[in-house]
Amino acid sequence: MTIKIALIGNPNVGKSLIFNNLTGGRAHVGNWPGKTVERKEGKCIYRGEVVEIIDLPGTYSLTAHSIDELIARDYIVEEKPDVVIDIVDASNLERNLYLTLQLLELEANVVIALNKYDVAESLGYRIDVDTLSKMLGVQVVPTVATTKEGMKELMEAAIEAAKEKKRKVILNYGKAAEELISEIKKAILKDKKLSSKYPARWLAIKVLEEDEEVLKKVEKSPYRNEILDSSMRSRAREILGEDPEVFFAESRYDFISKILPKVLIGEKPLTLSDLLDMVFLNKYVGIPIFLAFWWALFRFTFDVSAPLSDMIDTLFSHLGKTLSSMTTNEQLASFVADGIFGGLGGVLVFLPPIFFLFFGLSLLEDSGYLARAAFVMDRIMYKLGLHGKSFIPMLLGFGCNIPGVMATRIIDSEKDRILTILINPLMSCSARLPVYILIGGAVLGSYAATGTYVMYMLGIVLAIIMALLFRRTIPYFKGKPSPLILELPMYSKPVLKSTLIHMWERGSLFLKKAGTVIFTGIIIVWFLSSHPWGVPLEKTYLAVFGRDLEPIFRPLGFDWRGAVALFFGFIAKEIVVGSFAVIFGLGEKSEIEEIQKTIRSEGVFTPLTGLAFMAFTLIYIPCIATVGAIYKETNSWKWTLFSVIYGLILAYLTSWIIIGIGHMLGYR
Amino acid sequence: MSTSWWRTRKDRKIPLAMLSENEEATIVEIRGGRGFVRRLSELGFTPGTRVKILVSHSPGPTLVEIKGSRIALGKGLVMKIIVKLEACR
Amino acid sequence: MKPYKNVRKSMVIYAIILGGIYIVVGLVEFVTAFWNWFIEPEGNLSFLGLPSDDLFGGFVALVIGTVFLGVAPLWKTKYKSIGFILVGTLLSVTFGAIYLLIVGADGFEAYLAYLSGEEWTWKWLTAGTASSNLLRPEIWLSFLSAPLGYMALKIVKTK
Numbered sequence: 028m029t030i031k032i033a034l035i036g037n038p039n040v041g042k043s044l045i046f047n048n049l050t051g052g053r054a055h056v057g058n059w060p061g062k063t064v065e066r067k068e069g070k071c072i073y074r075g076e077v078v079e080i081i082d083l084p085g086t087y088s089l090t091a092h093s094i095d096e097l098i099a100r101d102y103i104v105e106e107k108p109d110v111v112i113d114i115v116d117a118s119n120l121e122r123n124l125y126l127t128l129q130l131l132e133l134e135a136n137v138v139i140a141l142n143k144y145d146v147a148e149s150l151g152y153r154i155d156v157d158t159l160s161k162m163l164g165v166q167v168v169p170t171v172a173t174t175k176e177g178m179k180e181l182m183e184a185a186i187e188a189a190k191e192k193k194r195k196v197i198l199n200y201g202k203a204a205e206e207l208i209s210e211i212k213k214a215i216l217k218d219k220k221l222s223s224k225y226p227a228r229w230l231a232i233k234v235l236e237e238d239e240e241v242l243k244k245v246e247k248s249p250y251r252n253e254i255l256d257s258s259m260r261s262r263a264r265e266i267l268g269e270d271p272e273v274f275f276a277e278s279r280y281d282f283i284s285k286i287l288p289k290v291l292i293g294e295k296p297l298t299l300s301d302l303l304d305m306v307f308l309n310k311y312v313g314i315p316i317f318l319a320f321w322w323a324l325f326r327f328t329f330d331v332s333a334p335l336s337d338m339i340d341t342l343f344s345h346l347g348k349t350l351s352s353m354t355t356n357e358q359l360a361s362f363v364a365d366g367i368f369g370g371l372g373g374v375l376v377f378l379p380p381i382f383f384l385f386f387g388l389s390l391l392e393d394s395g396y397l398a399r400a401a402f403v404m405d406r407i408m409y410k411l412g413l414h415g416k417s418f419i420p421m422l423l424g425f426g427c428n429i430p431g432v433m434a435t436r437i438i439d440s441e442k443d444r445i446l447t448i449l450i451n452p453l454m455s456c457s458a459r460l461p462v463y464i465l466i467g468g469a470v471l472g473s474y475a476a477t478g479t480y481v482m483y484m485l486g487i488v489l490a491i492i493m494a495l496l497f498r499r500t501i502p503y504f505k506g507k508p509s510p511l512i513l514e515l516p517m518y519s520k521p522v523l524k525s526t527l528i529h530m531w532e533r534g535s536l537f538l539k540k541a542g543t544v545i546f547t548g549i550i551i552v553w554f555l556s557s558h559p560w561g562v563p564l565e566k567t568y569l570a571v572f573g574r575d576l577e578p579i580f581r582p583l584g585f586d587w588r589g590a591v592a593l594f595f596g597f598i599a600k601e602i603v604v605g606s607f608a609v610i611f612g613l614g615e616k617s618e619i620e621e622i623q624k625t626i627r628s629e630g631v632f633t634p635l636t637g638l639a640f641m642a643f644t645l646i647y648i649p650c651i652a653t654v655g656a657i658y659k660e661t662n663s664w665k666w667t668l669f670s671v672i673y674g675l676i677l678a679y680l681t682s683w684i685i686i687g688i689g690h691m692l693g694y695r
Numbered sequence: 696m697s698t699s700w701w702r703t704r705k706d707r708k709i710p711l712a713m714l715s716e717n718e719e720a721t722i723v724e725i726r727g728g729r730g731f732v733r734r735l736s737e738l739g740f741t742p743g744t745r746v747k748i749l750v751s752h753s754p755g756p757t758l759v760e761i762k763g764s765r766i767a768l769g770k771g772l773v774m775k776i777i778v779k780l781e782a783c784r
Numbered sequence: 785m786k787p788y789k790n791v792r793k794s795m796v797i798y799a800i801i802l803g804g805i806y807i808v809v810g811l812v813e814f815v816t817a818f819w820n821w822f823i824e825p826e827g828n829l830s831f832l833g834l835p836s837d838d839l840f841g842g843f844v845a846l847v848i849g850t851v852f853l854g855v856a857p858l859w860k861t862k863y864k865s866i867g868f869i870l871v872g873t874l875l876s877v878t879f880g881a882i883y884l885l886i887v888g889a890d891g892f893e894a895y896l897a898y899l900s901g902e903e904w905t906w907k908w909l910t911a912g913t914a915s916s917n918l919l920r921p922e923i924w925l926s927f928l929s930a931p932l933g934y935m936a937l938k939i940v941k942t943k
Contacts, residue, residue, distance in 0.1 A: 087737050087738055088737040090733060090737060119763050119764055120763070121739075121762045121763045121764075122738070122739055122762050122763060122764050125737070125739070236733075269742070270732075272732070272733050272736060273725075273732070273736055273741060273742065276733075276736035276737065276741050277736075277741040277742065277743065280739065280741060280744070280762070299870075299940050299941075301749075302864065302866060302867035302870065302940060303867055303870060303871060304749070304750070304758075304765075304867075305864055305865075305867045306851065306854070306867040306868050306870070306871040307871065308750045308752075308758060309854075310752055312847065312850055312851055312854065315843075315847040315850070316847060316851065316871065316875065318843070318844075318847070319843075319844045319847045319848070319875055319879075320875075320878075322840045322841075322843075322844055323844075323878050323879060323882055326882050326886065327882055327885070330886045330889060331882070331885045331886055331888075331889045332889075333889055333893070334889045334890075334892040334893040334896060337893060337896060338896060341896070341900065398767070401767070402752075402756050402758065402767045403752075405755065405756040405767070405769055405770075406752060406754075406755035406756065406770070409755075409769065409770060415756065415769060476821075476837075477821045477822070480821075480839075507771070510768070510769030510770065510771050510772045511756055511767055511768065511769030511772075512734065512735070512738070512766065512767070512768060512769065512772065513766070513767040514738070514764055514765065514766050514767070515758065515765040515766070515767055516765075
């Protein structure tokens with residue numbers, strides 16, 4: 028018989044770490060059905076028992092306010108796990124116990140993991156675990172997830188609780204409230220269906236709190252009128268003395284503040300976190316410090332990973348050549364070398380920067396700094412019409428727009444989320460860089476590096492303009508971004524293992540999603556450029572197609588070759604350089620310098636048109652995989668289509684303006 | 696600041712936004728839509744709770760200490776949290 | 785505020801000096817890079833042998849310098865300002881490490897080139913990717929600030 032255990036707790040309490048400790052890091056990651064929230068499940072075997080562990084989203088409470096809370100709540104009520112391990116941050120007992128009380132009210136079978144026990148001790152706190160356990164009526168196990176202390180004891184306590192299912196403590200809300208609750212409870216109990224599925228007392232309290240999801244269920248009940256009459260808001264407010272939801276929240280905190288002195292000894296001194304925050308959150312240096320860390324992340328991501336990318340590049344072209352030389356069939360040889368190995372290499376060459384980026388980002392997140400960055404960036408983000416947390420997806424976008432788009436999940440408000448998604452593609456992803464280097468190096472001469480930096484800036488500037496524009500002009504977005512409410516956790520030293528796990532989870536996502544698309548794209552390019560077989564370059568499917576597209580791009584100064592490259596760039600930017608190589612008949616794996624020389628000698632681009640081309644590459648949709656991600660996150664064809672179309676229009680417009688200004692200044 | 700200003704200030708209800716860094720006060724009420732009020736209640740912002748301003752980037756986000764945690768509140772939110780300063784400090 | 789801990793005045797002076805050096809370095813790097821990028825790219829202006837190509841590197845050095853200088857109130861025994869030493873060294877060491885890693889990456893590249901037949905040179909040590917080489921002052925400055933940060937950390941940890 029498998030034992031089902033659910034893990035729950037406030038954000039930042041170390042839940043993921045405990046999950047990894049208990050499941051050995053092997054998790055099945057997916058999504059909650061119909062939602063975009065991540066769902067993690069794992070298994071482990073403890074003393075012969077098979078245990079299934081599910082990681083519920085981190086929340087502060089179990090209201091119907093957000094998707095995370097609903098998912099957690101619904102799971103506990105509907106799936107009825109054998110045990111719910113409530114992970115409580117010992118260094119922050121007061122707030123964390125709020126969720127605990129809600130769990131007890133939900134009549135879940137709770138075991139408390141009192142985590143970060145070491146942090147609490149270092150702060151000078153002492154917690155009386157036995158008294159806490161007695162007062163709450165549940166087992167309390169001190170743990171230190173970072174050193175795996177207490178894991179065994181936790182498992183044992185959980186399994187014991189699963190087998191016993193003890194009676195729990197009920198929080199008494201005072202005579203007046205309890206009478207009111209009983210009244211409603213009586214009405215609810217009349218509905219057999221409802222009261223058999225959910226705990227009646229919990230329902231009564233939720234009805235009083237006007238919980239949206241519970242009310243929806245009550246609406247369907249045949250006893251709806253009775254239930255709703257006795258819980259009418261005006262009446263409740265009179266009896267309780269204030270708004271019900273405030274009354275209940277306050278009562279819970281009241282109960283906690285009565286427990287606390289019996290259980291917790293110690294006072295909060297000026298901590299390391301406070302001192303650091305004095306600098307990180309400083310009005311003047313806060314933002315420059317963030318920019319400095321951002322730059323460090325960039326350098327780390329691109330420059331330190333470069334040799335690994337080169338290594339992969341050489342390796343695959345080598346393999347391709349050797350394997351293809353084993354066959355005399357020219358077509359097969361080309362397919363293997365340029366198609367398959369070119370394709371694989373083309374995808375894998377991007378793995379180093381992606382992994383390095385996620386590693387760095389996980390470090391920033393796990394240490395607690397990212398929340399501070401959200402704080403200092405909020406003022407600017409707000410002025411730009413974006414939510415404070417928007418800068419994180421935008422930051423990610425510089426590595427790859429796919430995780431950038433997915434990261435918008437951290438933003439609660441739908442409007443703010445979609446707006447952030449719409450401008451994310453303007454964050455110049457790492458796949459576009461080779462295109463800048465190729466074209467810039469070919470035609471911009473000593474300004475080549477400048478040109479690349481200008482592209483990155485242009486992306487940011489356009490993103491700002493677009494965000495402001497969309498806010499003002501599109502009715503859906505009208506209004507201000509929703510305000511920031513964010514807990515700033517204590518700083519903690521990131522644990523290498525979990526940082527690596529985060530890095531791996533996000534990086535392999537890129538591999539799965541983008542990888543397959545890019546690989547397919549490269550095969551397609553190979554096919555179109557080498558067929559009909561044996562025919563000169565101008566007569567291949569590729570060239571014919573390019574010539575068809577040419578008229579659209581001629582005003583921008585791009586000929587059929589640029590047009591073809593842009594088309595393939597639509598599938599994936601990673602293919603663009605290879606497309607140029609193929610177009611010039613140089614073979615897909617040729618050196619950049621060769622391609623650049625050809626661009627110059629054949630006059631494919633002038634400095635001006637080259638710049639315009641780079642801008643076009645920057646702005647139009649990054650790749651099909653990104654479009655896929657946008658669809659998944661917005662769940663709407665409308666927005667997805669909009670993002671593609673506005674991208675194309677903006678790209679065309681911007682390039683055209685660049686050409687126009689250039690002409691005026693006398694360039695060709 | 697003159698003492699008479701201080702005396703009138705301490706008994707009136709003022710938005711949290713008007714406090715400066717390191718000042719403490721007690722929450723009296725939270726104005727705003729139901730959902731927003733509840734969200735804040737869940738985090739501990741309930742009438743009767745002590746709150747202290749740690750960092751103020753006004754106009755801009757504010758960092759407060761409440762019930763042992765540090766919470767960042769965006770601009771506009773601090774205008775909706777009404778507090779009163781304690782009589783004796 | 786909390787009682788004054790044993791933050792020695794020498795630490796404050798040390799931090800301020802480091803801050804000053806970083807500001808100078810940052811200014812030079814920033815201005816020369818700006819000149820070389822936007823005003824006269826053929827020029828290749830450079831002062832004191834400092835990298836002249838790294839606009840953002842210069843900006844970062846300026847930031848680090850400013851943070852170190854923020855320590856000034858500590859002179860008047862305001863314990864709070866010790867955070868500036870901590871953050872200053874954190875940034876300093878972070879960038880020192882990154883520049884070193886880049887030098888390492890360059891070395892690795894050179895090795896790869898050597899493996900594929902090119903001649904071995906030690907050029908990568910002094911002429912690295914985007915101005916990162918052993919001679920980069922930020923690397924040495926980070927070695928100088930690390931001990932300061934360590935001392936500050938010890939002070940904070942002892943209660």
